[in-house]
Amino acid sequence: MTNDAAERKLALSHLWVAFIAFILACFMGEYQVLERSGFISAMDSPTVYFASVSTHGVLMAFVLTSFFIMGSGYYIAVTSLKQAVWNRTLAWGGFWLAVAGTVIAAVPLLTGRASVLYTFYPPIVAHAAFYIGATLLVAGSWVWCAIMLLMLRQWKMAHPGQVVPLAMFATAMNALLWLWASAGVALEILFQLIPLSLGWTDTIDPGLARTLFAWTLHPIVYFWLIPAYTAFYVFLPKQAGGYLFSDEMARLAFIVLAVFALPIGFHHLYMDPEQASGWKLLHGVGTFVVALPTLVTGFAVLASLEIAGNLRGGKGLFGWIGCLPWTNTMVLSVILSLLMLIFGGFGGIVNASYAMNAMVHNTAWVPGHFHLIFAGTTVIMYFAIAYYFWPMLVKKPLYSNALALLQLWLWFIGMSILTTPWHVLGLLGQPRRVSGVVYNNLLTLSWKPYELMMILGGLILLGSACLFIYNLAKTQLHPTQEVFAGEIEYAEPMHAVASLPEWLNDITLWNKVIAVLMAISFGYPILQFFFIHAPGASPWGF
Numbered sequence: 001m002t003n004d005a006a007e008r009k010l011a012l013s014h015l016w017v018a019f020i021a022f023i024l025a026c027f028m029g030e031y032q033v034l035e036r037s038g039f040i041s042a043m044d045s046p047t048v049y050f051a052s053v054s055t056h057g058v059l060m061a062f063v064l065t066s067f068f069i070m071g072s073g074y075y076i077a078v079t080s081l082k083q084a085v086w087n088r089t090l091a092w093g094g095f096w097l098a099v100a101g102t103v104i105a106a107v108p109l110l111t112g113r114a115s116v117l118y119t120f121y122p123p124i125v126a127h128a129a130f131y132i133g134a135t136l137l138v139a140g141s142w143v144w145c146a147i148m149l150l151m152l153r154q155w156k157m158a159h160p161g162q163v164v165p166l167a168m169f170a171t172a173m174n175a176l177l178w179l180w181a182s183a184g185v186a187l188e189i190l191f192q193l194i195p196l197s198l199g200w201t202d203t204i205d206p207g208l209a210r211t212l213f214a215w216t217l218h219p220i221v222y223f224w225l226i227p228a229y230t231a232f233y234v235f236l237p238k239q240a241g242g243y244l245f246s247d248e249m250a251r252l253a254f255i256v257l258a259v260f261a262l263p264i265g266f267h268h269l270y271m272d273p274e275q276a277s278g279w280k281l282l283h284g285v286g287t288f289v290v291a292l293p294t295l296v297t298g299f300a301v302l303a304s305l306e307i308a309g310n311l312r313g314g315k316g317l318f319g320w321i322g323c324l325p326w327t328n329t330m331v332l333s334v335i336l337s338l339l340m341l342i343f344g345g346f347g348g349i350v351n352a353s354y355a356m357n358a359m360v361h362n363t364a365w366v367p368g369h370f371h372l373i374f375a376g377t378t379v380i381m382y383f384a385i386a387y388y389f390w391p392m393l394v395k396k397p398l399y400s401n402a403l404a405l406l407q408l409w410l411w412f413i414g415m416s417i418l419t420t421p422w423h424v425l426g427l428l429g430q431p432r433r434v435s436g437v438v439y440n441n442l443l444t445l446s447w448k449p450y451e452l453m454m455i456l457g458g459l460i461l462l463g464s465a466c467l468f469i470y471n472l473a474k475t476q477l478h479p480t481q482e483v484f485a486g487e488i489e490y491a492e493p494m495h496a497v498a499s500l501p502e503w504l505n506d507i508t509l510w511n512k513v514i515a516v517l518m519a520i521s522f523g524y525p526i527l528q529f530f531f532i533h534a535p536g537a538s539p540w541g542f
């Protein structure tokens with residue numbers, strides 16, 4: 001097998017695992033919204049519901065994302081650096097480790113012995129195999145991180161003083177972000193949850209567990225998001241027929257995103273007692289800082305679209321909008337993604353505002369927020385990247401562009417119909433993490449029409465997801481004489497970048513900055529569990 005074919009196989013294998021996890025989880029999602037609504041009483045089963053919702057969450061949040069990011073990351077690295085994957089055998093080792101972890105975790109999940117949701121907060125405890133599987137999945141992703149960082153180093157040594165391609169800069173930033181982010185949950189699993197689930201200790205401190213999980217929980221969402229932003233910056237402008245508004249601004253956005261995603265996780269703990277309000281304030285301020293690179297991104301993407309529209313003959317203030325190639329899957333996805341980002345991001349700002357968080361925390365508003373901004377804004381860009389890469393990966397043209405456009409519109413419509421009622425229900429007081437919403441009183445009667453809308457939204461999403469898988473499978477398996485010879489095209493900035501200061505061209509400095517910020521924001525809040533004796537469990541339980 002040539003280098004090129006072997007690398008395509010590596011990327012494709014990761015992407016298929018991601019999308020198989022995705023389609024299975026979509027079926028579970030539709031079941032869950034039906035079960036919870038209480039419309040079909042025969043479906044009523046908290047046991048099956050929590051097994052399903054835990055599996056759905058793990059498949060979407062950990063399996064889809066990790067495998068997608070690894071697969072697309074390898075392909076971006078080899079095509080942007082024009083360099084082979086560093087140690088392909090090791091890359092396959094990471095892949096199989098992550099697959100093994102997924103399978104090991106799936107057994108207790110599907111048999112109802114790990115119904116602990118994707119956040120697995122103690123004191124609920126799963127079978128040890130769940131935590132061991134999750135650890136192996138994360139360990140597999142660490143292999144990917146190491147390979148990305150080594151490839152960046154190799155390239156920099158071979159090209160001293162040259163500008164690192166933006167796509168690789170963003171991918172390496174994401175690898176660095178994930179190494180830091182996953183350390184929190186790794187500590188929680190290794191020192192608290194595995195010993196507890198194996199019976200080596202009787203109790204652990206759930207406050208410490210939640211603090212360690214919060215270390216991971218915010219940056220993980222940016223780990224998921226960065227591939228979407230990468231596509232905004234490095235694929236969209238060319239696909240739209242224009243130029244990237246600014247390469248330097250994009251780098252700055254990725255830096256702020258990665259650096260400030262990490263020290264701010266306490267906005268998930270605002271309503272928790274174990275951390276003092278001063279620390280929550282500090283993390284709260286950081287949360288508003290991390291919204292800035294998104295605003296910058298929104299501005300830059302819109303500017304890139306405007307440049308493209310004008311180059312294509314757009315006149316006047318808004319003429320460019322009509323001149324955009326709306327039938328290009330990348331362009332359409334980005335526009336729909338941005339629309340969902342406006343509302344999903346607005347919800348995020350509400351969450352991050354302490355007083356309003358008290359109103360929405362643990363209500364249906366929160367799954368409304370993250371389905372819109374993750375499953376909407378982020379996952380629609382995973383589709384876009386898949387549609388863009390598939391013909392290059394399988395060397396055949398996309399089976400149907402029309403079907404792909406239909407699928408993207410359906411995803412957008414379905415997600416809007418699913419998440420708008422979810423937000424409203426949250427404001428009406430419906431709790432999250434419940435297996436049924438039928439309380440037989442007048443207040444909850446008013447929830448019914450919203451539940452109905454959500455079932456419809458879920459159905460549309462399920463249809464869209466099936467179309468997506470069908471199109472990819474057909475592209476790969478459909479017999480055709482036509483060979484797709486196109487290559488990945490990275491956008492050029494409006495003003496070419498001849499040289500950059502080292503801080504915009506490397507991640508070493510940012511690694512140090514993250515270390516300092518993490519020590520400040522998590523040092524004392526974690527150490528306090530060890531030196532302030534509180535009643536109840538000791539931190540590690542022994």
Ligand code: HAS
Pocket residue numbers: 119217221222224225267268287290291294295296297298299302334335336338339341342344345346347348349350351352353357360361362366369370373374378
């Ligand atoms: Fe979040 C909870 C705050 C972004 C995911 N979030 C969650 C959970 C998940 C999640 C999974 O502060 C649930 C965790 C759990 O299970 O408990 N989130 C934020 C903030 C942002 C944010 C401030 N979240 C995300 C992203 C996610 C994600 C991205 C996944 C990919 N989130 C929170 C908080 C909680 C939370 C609290 C805890 C809630 C609780 O109490 O439990 C920000 O990054 C958002 C910034 C975005 C904006 C939008 C700007 C708009 C732009 C659009 C430009 C468009 C233009 C026009 C100009 C401020 C950039 C377009 C025109 C066209 C023609 C198209």
Ligand code: CU1
Pocket residue numbers: 217218219221265267268
């Ligand atoms: Cu967060």
